[in-house]
Amino acid sequence: MDFDWSDDDLAFRAELRAFVAANLPEDWAKISSEGPGGADLVAFSQGFCEKLAERGWLTQHWPAEFGGRDASAWRHQILGEEMWGNAEPRGPRYMTVNWVGPSIMHFGTEEQKALHLPRIARGDVVWCQGFSEPGAGSDLAALRTSAIRDGDDYVVNGSKIWTSYVNHADYCYLVARTDPDSRGRQGISAILLPMDLPGIELREIPGLLGKKYFHEVFLRDVRVPIACRLGPEHDGWGVVTYTLAYERVGAAHYDRAARVLDAIAAEAGRKGLLESDAILERLGEARAAIEVARLLTYRVIDLREKQSPPTPDTNLARVAGTWAVRMTGDLLLEVFGAEGLVYGSEADAYFRLSQWAGVASGTTEIQLNLIAGHQLRLPRE
Amino acid sequence: MDLDWNDDQRAILDALRVLLDQHAGQERAAELARDDAYDTALHAALADAGYLEISLADDAGLLEAAMLVDAVAGAAGSVSIGASALIAPALVGAVPPDPVALARAGERGPVRFGAHAAQVLVDDGDEARLVELGDRRGEPVETNYALPMGRLPDPLPAGRSLGAGSSARLRRLWRLALAAECHGAMRAAMDLTARYVSERRQFGRAIGSFQAIQHRFAECEVRVQGGRWLMLEAAHQGAPAGAVELAAGYATRTALQVFNELHQFTGAMGFTREHPLHTWTLRLQLLRLELGGPGMHYRQAARVRWGRAARGGTR
Numbered sequence: 001m002d003f004d005w006s007d008d009d010l011a012f013r014a015e016l017r018a019f020v021a022a023n024l025p026e027d028w029a030k031i032s033s034e035g036p037g038g039a040d041l042v043a044f045s046q047g048f049c050e051k052l053a054e055r056g057w058l059t060q061h062w063p064a065e066f067g068g069r070d071a072s073a074w075r076h077q078i079l080g081e082e083m084w085g086n087a088e089p090r091g092p093r094y095m096t097v098n099w100v101g102p103s104i105m106h107f108g109t110e111e112q113k114a115l116h117l118p119r120i121a122r123g124d125v126v127w128c129q130g131f132s133e134p135g136a137g138s139d140l141a142a143l144r145t146s147a148i149r150d151g152d153d154y155v156v157n158g159s160k161i162w163t164s165y166v167n168h169a170d171y172c173y174l175v176a177r178t179d180p181d182s183r184g185r186q187g188i189s190a191i192l193l194p195m196d197l198p199g200i201e202l203r204e205i206p207g208l209l210g211k212k213y214f215h216e217v218f219l220r221d222v223r224v225p226i227a228c229r230l231g232p233e234h235d236g237w238g239v240v241t242y243t244l245a246y247e248r249v250g251a252a253h254y255d256r257a258a259r260v261l262d263a264i265a266a267e268a269g270r271k272g273l274l275e276s277d278a279i280l281e282r283l284g285e286a287r288a289a290i291e292v293a294r295l296l297t298y299r300v301i302d303l304r305e306k307q308s309p310p311t312p313d314t315n316l317a318r319v320a321g322t323w324a325v326r327m328t329g330d331l332l333l334e335v336f337g338a339e340g341l342v343y344g345s346e347a348d349a350y351f352r353l354s355q356w357a358g359v360a361s362g363t364t365e366i367q368l369n370l371i372a373g374h375q376l377r378l379p380r381e
Numbered sequence: 382m383d384l385d386w387n388d389d390q391r392a393i394l395d396a397l398r399v400l401l402d403q404h405a406g407q408e409r410a411a412e413l414a415r416d417d418a419y420d421t422a423l424h425a426a427l428a429d430a431g432y433l434e435i436s437l438a439d440d441a442g443l444l445e446a447a448m449l450v451d452a453v454a455g456a457a458g459s460v461s462i463g464a465s466a467l468i469a470p471a472l473v474g475a476v477p478p479d480p481v482a483l484a485r486a487g488e489r490g491p492v493r494f495g496a497h498a499a500q501v502l503v504d505d506g507d508e509a510r511l512v513e514l515g516d517r518r519g520e521p522v523e524t525n526y527a528l529p530m531g532r533l534p535d536p537l538p539a540g541r542s543l544g545a546g547s548s549a550r551l552r553r554l555w556r557l558a559l560a561a562e563c564h565g566a567m568r569a570a571m572d573l574t575a576r577y578v579s580e581r582r583q584f585g586r587a588i589g590s591f592q593a594i595q596h597r598f599a600e601c602e603v604r605v606q607g608g609r610w611l612m613l614e615a616a617h618q619g620a621p622a623g624a625v626e627l628a629a630g631y632a633t634r635t636a637l638q639v640f641n642e643l644h645q646f647t648g649a650m651g652f653t654r655e656h657p658l659h660t661w662t663l664r665l666q667l668l669r670l671e672l673g674g675p676g677m678h679y680r681q682a683a684r685v686r687w688g689r690a691a692r693g694g695t696r
């Protein structure tokens with residue numbers, strides 16, 4: 001057992017940090033204050049990702065044949081930490097390299113790989129994830145959006161909701177019911193849907209997380225070629241679970257939380273609050289929660305690097321990550337006080353954008369269900 | 382980075398389990414607890430097989446020592462494993478032959494193994510001291526908390542100073558050992574209770590199928606596993622300041638949660654001597670109080686990380 005980074009990994013992180021410091025503009029806090037999907041950040045992320053790609057860092061963990069460098073999963077995690085820790089200058093493009101690309105590599109046809117992977121590896125494409133529907137949240141298998149064969153096309157009808165980045169997206173990683181008589185996990189397929197097809201309409205849902213954050217997507221008689229289907233027809237649930245395993249620990253929330261906690265301690269110091277045992281104790285406790293999230297995530301990366309199939313460690317890491325973020329956010333507002341309520345201030349940006357941690361990409365309760373069943377092997381009803 | 386045991390570590394663990402199956406375990410612990418006895422036979426078996434010296438071997442260190450402490454606690458060992466195999470060797474470079482107690486100058490309360498120890502490692506603020514008790518042994522106290530406890534002689538003989546600043550190192554090692562012992566006990570208690578709630582039926586179904594129990598159990602699991610990694614990383618890095626306080630804080634706060642939850646999940650049966658849960662849970666109540674408890678560990682962790690801004694206590 002060894003918790004040390006290799007010298008190469010340490011050197012990479014140092015080089016990356018210098019690169020980030022040199023390439024984030026002065027008004028970065030403002031640019032990033034609407035989250036990875038904010039319009040300014042999406043625009044910024046294009047050039048930034050191109051620079052990462054030029055250095056071979058953006059998709060270094062991919063196999064060389066798909067534009068990667070066969071780097072370890074650890075290398076990609078270092079990139080993830082330095083990116084998410086700095087409020088994610090890759091914008092929504094982190095998703096494409098974390099799980100859209102790997103899913104296409106795993107399930108895609110040669111044509112799909114040739115079309116999508118080079119663009120993702122260059123960093124010049126934005127994807128969104130069309131999973132959730134008004135009637136299908138935690139119970140994703142209840143989805144009803146249909147994609148019915150008609151000649152060489154599927155005709156897609158239905159709606160998706162909470163679709164992050166959809167207002168900027170070139171493609172949607174969509175799941176739909178291709179077998180109209182099916183229910184539950186059967187009869188579902190994944191579709192790589194170009195967003196410029198006729199019949200796709202967006203509606204903004206005013207929300208608490210920021211401006212233009214939530215959207216609903218309406219799909220009316222959208223014709224998409226059958227060649228856009230990813231993986232087996234009607235049997236796409238395996239594609240979904242593969243994707244989710246990559247998504248769940250894709251973003252290194254703990255790293256951002258660690259940096260925010262340092263800022264909280266600095267602010268507490270300025271205000272003389274570090275004399276308070278109560279504040280000190282909570283700082284220590286939050287730091288422990290963050291370290292736990294980091295290490296549980298490292299276990300997932302360790303297993304991924306060893307080519308192990310996904311284990312419940314992913315769910316443990318997700319729950320711990322949420323606890324860490326929530327604890328940090330709660331303390332942040334207390335220490336910054338009412339200044340932290342001013343829209344767009346740094347404290348506000350973190351707090352506002354961290355409160356969904358227990359909901360997005362699978363709620364805490366769903367993770368706990370999975371831990372109870374698969375890790376503790378507690379009986380079903 | 383490699384978060385699995387290597388072949389050497391696995392071999393040590395396998396052999397250790399054989400020894401612990403033979404010399405430790407729940408029945409042995411119950412037998413000893415009846416008269417608050419120290420497990421002299423287990424201590425001797427661990428010493429004879431060389432385990433207590435594990436951290437002094439060329440190719441091993443604190444990580445292997447923590448692994449040992451964790452395993453012995455998991456087997457409900459009633460020996461001063463943390464002090465004997467992890468703290469003393471790292472602090473004085475040798476393994477004391479007899480049981481070792483840990484104490485803090487100025488605190489008079491009963492301590493683990495206080496009536497059985499021949500030596501005491503004392504946290505004296507700045508300098509740690511190693512005290513030979515000779516024939517002035519401590520007095521036993523009756524306790525419900527699984528490990529034998531006693532009051533050390535008062536005043537304690539001065540003993541030998543371990544050098545300026547050695548108390549800080551003593552506290553760091555103590556915290557690491559605490560985290561490892563808590564983990565071993567919690568893991569065993571969790572596994573036992575997972576089986577119990579799968580078998581016990583009420584309202585026509587296993588109680589472990591109720592979501593109210595599943596979620597709370599799963600939350601404990603996240604914390605027990607997370608705390609294990611904190612402890613192992615801190616051990617691997619040589620028990621540095623900061624990491625050990627976090628590991629001890631997290632482990633001891635989890636200890637209380639695990640105690641409360643597992644005793645809730647097992648109902649009245651969990652409060653009997655006949656049901657084995659107490660073998661592991663009672664000692665958690667004792668461990669979580671040492672060195673000031675989780676609040677103190679966490680405050681110290683904060684002082685280490687945000688030092689200049691957060692001066693104050695030193696412990």
Ligand SMILES: Cc1cc2nc3c(=O)[nH]c(=O)nc-3n(C[C@H](O)[C@H](O)[C@H](O)COP(=O)(O)OP(=O)(O)OC[C@H]3O[C@@H](n4cnc5c(N)ncnc54)[C@H](O)[C@@H]3O)c2cc1C
Nearest residue numbers: 129130131132137138162163164356359360361362363365
């Ligand atoms: C910021 C943000 C971004 C998002 N981005 C996307 C995106 O890009 N693409 C996308 O497809 N979706 C996205 N989502 C949607 C997200 O995946 C869902 O919100 C999530 O799966 C939960 O579904 P729901 O909101 O419908 O809540 P519900 O499923 O209605 O759950 C409400 C509550 O009930 C609990 N609950 C539900 N089922 C159970 C159960 N079996 N046991 C115990 N408790 C249960 C939940 O845990 C939760 O606490 C996003 C959500 C957020 C907040």
